[in-house]
Amino acid sequence: MKKLIWVLMSGIFWLSCKPGVPANIIQPDRMEKILFDVHVVDGYLSTIYVPDSAKKVASGYYKGIYKKFSTDSAEYHTSLIWYNNHPAELEAVYKKIQSSLSKQKKAMEIADAMIKRKQFKTDSTKIAKKFKADSLEIRKKMKPDSLSKVKALGQIAKKKKQADSLINLKKTTELPMVPAQVR
Numbered sequence: 054m055k056k057l058i059w060v061l062m063s064g065i066f067w068l069s070c071k072p073g074v075p076a077n078i079i080q081p082d083r084m085e086k087i088l089f090d091v092h093v094v095d096g097y098l099s100t101i102y103v104p105d106s107a108k109k110v111a112s113g114y115y116k117g118i119y120k121k122f123s124t125d126s127a128e129y130h131t132s133l134i135w136y137n138n139h140p141a142e143l144e145a146v147y148k149k150i151q152s153s154l155s156k157q158k159k160a161m162e163i164a165d166a167m168i169k170r171k172q173f174k175t176d177s178t179k180i181a182k183k184f185k186a187d188s189l190e191i192r193k194k195m196k197p198d199s200l201s202k203v204k205a206l207g208q209i210a211k212k213k214k215q216a217d218s219l220i221n222l223k224k225t226t227e228l229p230m231v232p233a234q235v236r
Contacts, residue, residue: 074142079132081142083122085149087129090118092150 074080079087094114101107119125136143 075135077131078135079124079128081146084132084136085146085153087118087122087124088146089150089153090121091115092154094118 094111098107098111098114101110115126119129136146
């Protein structure tokens with residue numbers, strides 16, 4: 054009977070001591086969001102060329118992150134040390150961060166492509182309007198003699214050819230349609 058009690062007690066003890074994140078450490082889902090923001094800020098700070106300016110700007114950003122997630126630097130650093138000592142948990146957190154960063158990168162690429170498409174469309178519209186204005190101006194300057202008509206018609210044909218080549222260029226360089234929202 055004593056052996057059975059010892060087996061039950063050790064089983065209960067073994068099951069109750071399951072590994073996990075302690076209560077005084079930032080939980081994985083919250084730590085993922087904090088680290089995501091910290092890495093985005095670090096990326097921005099690496100683009101600032103003057104180190105002193107980067108340090109001044111950095112403290113404000115980090116304080117903003119701590120305030121956003123209602124934590125402080127001491128709790129963050131304690132948690133980061135704990136996660137560094139438990140690489141399995143840290144790896145799971147970073148897999149989620151990597152997924153989030155790739156989603157954000159795709160969304161930014163789509164937005165950039167949409168901006169470029171809109172800008173190209175605007176440029177081609179400006180060129181077409183300029184072509185119409187130029188051709189009207191040339192026709193107004195035409196003299197009644199046949200030689201000047203031939204020259205004017207040649208200039209109009211040249212401008213039309215330029216406009217057609219730009220339209221064909223637009224058709225060949227058009228970007229594929231992209232969904233409005235990345236999930």
